[in-house]
Amino acid sequence: MAFRHKHILGIEQLSKEDIGFILDTADSFKEINTRDIKKVPTLRGKTIINLFFEASTRTRTSFEIAGKRLSADTINITASSSSVVKGETLEDTARNIEAMHPDIIVMRHSASGAPHYLADRLDCSIINAGDGAHEHPTQALLDMLTIRQHKGSLEGLKVAIIGDITHSRVARSDIYGLTRMGAEVRLAGPGTMIPPGIERLGAKVYADMREAIKGADVVMMLRIQLERQGKTLLPTLREYAKFYGLNPRNLTLAAPDALVMHPGPVNRGVELSSYVADGGQSVILDQVENGVAVRMAALYLVLGGEQGDNA
Amino acid sequence: MKILIKGGRVLDPAHNIDDSLDLLIEDGTISRIDKNIQEQGVDEMIEAKGQLVTPGLIDIHVHLRDPGFEYKEDIASGTRAAVAGGFTAVACMPNTKPVNDNHTVTTYIKTRAVEQGVCRVYPVGAITKGSKGESLTEMGDMRDAGCVAFSDDGHPVGSGELMRRALEYAKPFNLPIISHSEDLDLVGQGVMNEGFVATELGLKGIPWVAEAAAVAREVMLAEFTGAHLHVAHVSTRAAIDIVRQAKKRGVRVTCEATPHHFTLTEEAVRGYDTNAKMNPPLRDADDLEAVREGLADGTIDTIATDHAPHHIDEKNVEFNIALYGVVGLETALPLTLRLVEDGVLSLRDAIAKLTINPARALNLPGGTLEAGRPADVTVIDLNHSWTVSAANLVSKSKNTPFDGWKLKGIATHTIVDGKIAYRKG
Numbered sequence: 001m002a003f004r005h006k007h008i009l010g011i012e013q014l015s016k017e018d019i020g021f022i023l024d025t026a027d028s029f030k031e032i033n034t035r036d037i038k039k040v041p042t043l044r045g046k047t048i049i050n051l052f053f054e055a056s057t058r059t060r061t062s063f064e065i066a067g068k069r070l071s072a073d074t075i076n077i078t079a080s081s082s083s084v085v086k087g088e089t090l091e092d093t094a095r096n097i098e099a100m101h102p103d104i105i106v107m108r109h110s111a112s113g114a115p116h117y118l119a120d121r122l123d124c125s126i127i128n129a130g131d132g133a134h135e136h137p138t139q140a141l142l143d144m145l146t147i148r149q150h151k152g153s154l155e156g157l158k159v160a161i162i163g164d165i166t167h168s169r170v171a172r173s174d175i176y177g178l179t180r181m182g183a184e185v186r187l188a189g190p191g192t193m194i195p196p197g198i199e200r201l202g203a204k205v206y207a208d209m210r211e212a213i214k215g216a217d218v219v220m221m222l223r224i225q226l227e228r229q230g231k232t233l234l235p236t237l238r239e240y241a242k243f244y245g246l247n248p249r250n251l252t253l254a255a256p257d258a259l260v261m262h263p264g265p266v267n268r269g270v271e272l273s274s275y276v277a278d279g280g281q282s283v284i285l286d287q288v289e290n291g292v293a294v295r296m297a298a299l300y301l302v303l304g305g306e307q308g309d310n311a
Numbered sequence: 312m313k314i315l316i317k318g319g320r321v322l323d324p325a326h327n328i329d330d331s332l333d334l335l336i337e338d339g340t341i342s343r344i345d346k347n348i349q350e351q352g353v354d355e356m357i358e359a360k361g362q363l364v365t366p367g368l369i370d371i372h373v374h375l376r377d378p379g380f381e382y383k384e385d386i387a388s389g390t391r392a393a394v395a396g397g398f399t400a401v402a403c404m405p406n407t408k409p410v411n412d413n414h415t416v417t418t419y420i421k422t423r424a425v426e427q428g429v430c431r432v433y434p435v436g437a438i439t440k441g442s443k444g445e446s447l448t449e450m451g452d453m454r455d456a457g458c459v460a461f462s463d464d465g466h467p468v469g470s471g472e473l474m475r476r477a478l479e480y481a482k483p484f485n486l487p488i489i490s491h492s493e494d495l496d497l498v499g500q501g502v503m504n505e506g507f508v509a510t511e512l513g514l515k516g517i518p519w520v521a522e523a524a525a526v527a528r529e530v531m532l533a534e535f536t537g538a539h540l541h542v543a544h545v546s547t548r549a550a551i552d553i554v555r556q557a558k559k560r561g562v563r564v565t566c567e568a569t570p571h572h573f574t575l576t577e578e579a580v581r582g583y584d585t586n587a588k589m590n591p592p593l594r595d596a597d598d599l600e601a602v603r604e605g606l607a608d609g610t611i612d613t614i615a616t617d618h619a620p621h622h623i624d625e626k627n628v629e630f631n632i633a634l635y636g637v638v639g640l641e642t643a644l645p646l647t648l649r650l651v652e653d654g655v656l657s658l659r660d661a662i663a664k665l666t667i668n669p670a671r672a673l674n675l676p677g678g679t680l681e682a683g684r685p686a687d688v689t690v691i692d693l694n695h696s697w698t699v700s701a702a703n704l705v706s707k708s709k710n711t712p713f714d715g716w717k718l719k720g721i722a723t724h725t726i727v728d729g730k731i732a733y734r735k736g
Contacts, residue, residue, distance in 0.1 A: 012511075089624070089628055111629035111631045112512055112513035112583070112630065112631065113583030113629065116582070116583055117629060131513070132631070133513035133515075134512060135513065172511070172513060195509070196505060196510055197506055197508075197511075200507050
């Protein structure tokens with residue numbers, strides 16, 4: 001099959017076949033990352049701009065490495081939190097960048113919908129590297145790739161996602177992707193962090209985290225964004241860790257071979273106890289590793305998947 | 312100057328008139344309404360056969376942006392947009408720069424309206440100085456300068472005590488207090504209705520209870536003080552229920568709804584369309600139904616546009632930083648007529664909600680056709696189909712969510728004070 005999307009703005013737009021195709025492509029790229037010479041000429045002569053309006057080290061680095069391993073020229077632009085702060089509108093920023101003729105803009109922005117805004121106005125491909133509390137498609141893809149590698153398939157798996165669902169773009173993208181691939185998604189978190197109607201995306205909401213992780217094949221812990229919670233969503237991190245943290249004791253409720261995942265960076269002792277984060281069931285570093293392969297696949301496929309020589 | 316409107320269907324809900332009649336205007340005044348008027352020396356004959364002749368439409372909630380934000384709208388352009396939409400009178404909100412919180416600003420608006428305006432302009436003064444919610448304005452003095460009501464509009468009065476005093480103070484002047492009812496704590500950082508669509512789009516939500524809780528407080532204060540409260544742009548079932556119950560108890564409360572709230576739901580925000588960003592936000596289908604029920608059973612007295620012009624640079628940005636509001640003067644009439652088509656309102660009631668009811672809500676003259684009264688008249692072609700084009704709007708700003716919509720019904724003549732202020736080209 002061919003990948004027919006010019007942009008990757010969200011998992012919502014991707015079919016089951018699209019997702020499977022991206023994951024297969026990522027699998028085929030994965031080997032490049034373990035070679036001695038970690039570079040193929042696939043995107044030689046292509047220009048990729050990482051346009052990050054929000055601080056991010058791992059996602060930006062992951063995209064940068066992915067681009068470089070495909071021989072693209074990657075340029076990082078880190079705008080201070082928002083273009084508005086600099087007095088330039090997003091549209092002007094975009095036009096200026098487009099005038100430099102990039103092939104792909106990888107964009108991270110604090111405003112939900114910002115990459116859609118650019119996609120409507122620019123000719124190049126846009127890959128959403130996280131927009132507000134909306135979507136973070138490549139994170140969901142690397143999550144799915146990691147689960148698939150360990151479990152063989154996503155079909156029929158029980159995946160619990162625990163934490164701040166309201167503010168999590170990772171959660172939304174994961175819910176779209178996992179349910180589309182046939183997994184059962186269970187959600188739990190503080191009542192202040194479960195957004196209205198989320199079950200309409202096909203996930204089941206549990207009041208008690210322990211119920212959500214009972215028998216789960218995957219337990220995915222979300223990062224508590226300390227800076228976003230304000231004063232009203234959580235009493236204390238101590239209480240959060242007590243009721244919504246994953247520790248060796250409640251992990252025993254999950255399937256014996258359950259995977260423990262986290263999009264990182266981990267607040268140790270809050271979402272995850274160190275025993276769990278560093279334990280045998282944790283695949284957190286596999287997620288990071290898979291991130292590069294998934295982003296290579298994304299960059300390759302939005303350009304039509306035919307440029308240069310394949311790996 | 313004599314104008315004879317011949318053969319139209321004259322519909323004046325205030326006087327229960329709905330008949331094929333002629334209407335004669337002489338020197339700015341309606342001189343006769345009768346069958347088959349034969350008159351010599353007519354300067355202008357409007358052949359209105361097959362058309363509707365109504366009292367001039369009144370919009371009690373607009374933003375003319377003058378003084379201070381003339382790049383969005385000014386009194387000249389805003390009143391031209393009004394007459395193009397069939398309105399002969401508008402009440403303009405005080406969130407100008409400077410805020411209309413003293414008689415000098417009120418006088419400026421009234422003077423400008425006389426110099427440059429093409430319809431009647433009734434300023435709404437601020438409840439508190441600078442709309443800061445700290446101390447009352449000189450309401451009596453501002454009434455003398457021309458204010459017809461008081462509102463802090465987009466800056467709801469946070470203090471219950473201050474709102475109580477505003478109602479008490481305005482009461483002997485017989486001036487209504489207009490409440491933009493929002494509990495700002497509950498609104499928080501929200502930018503659209505809280506619900507499934509916001510969850511999907513990852514946008515922060517404004518819960519319905521932010522409106523309902525505020526309306527509940529205002530209604531109780533109106534009941535307590537006996538003063539007249541007018542609730543602006545109700546948008547939620549809960550708030551409408553509160554007003555309905557209060558009216559049954561005899562509380563002096565009136566309220567309005569906007570065409571966008573009885574036409575669109577939060578679904579319009581999909582795609583992050585900033586022209587669907589308004590305050591209060593577009594709600595869900597049940598709330599839309601509740602607005603229609605409220606209009607039908609009379610809980611909602613009037614239709615007002617909340618005409619809120621914004622420059623394209625203020626809308627062509629990320630959704631969460633776009634300004635709130637849409638223009639509405641030129642689309643209100645056909646959108647209201649859709650309610651008639653949908654069986655929500657009779658034509659008579661629809662016209663009442665654009666004429667006599669808004670006049671009564673703010674104690675304004677007009678809203679009815681009466682011999683001897685100043686001639687504010689709108690002639691409407693109910694069957695004219697047209698497509699909204701944002702680019703062709705008369706308003707300086709083009710922020711409409713109805714661009715490209717096919718609508719039916721349009722004002723063909725808008726007569727203000729006996730002069731033809733607008734004639735459809």
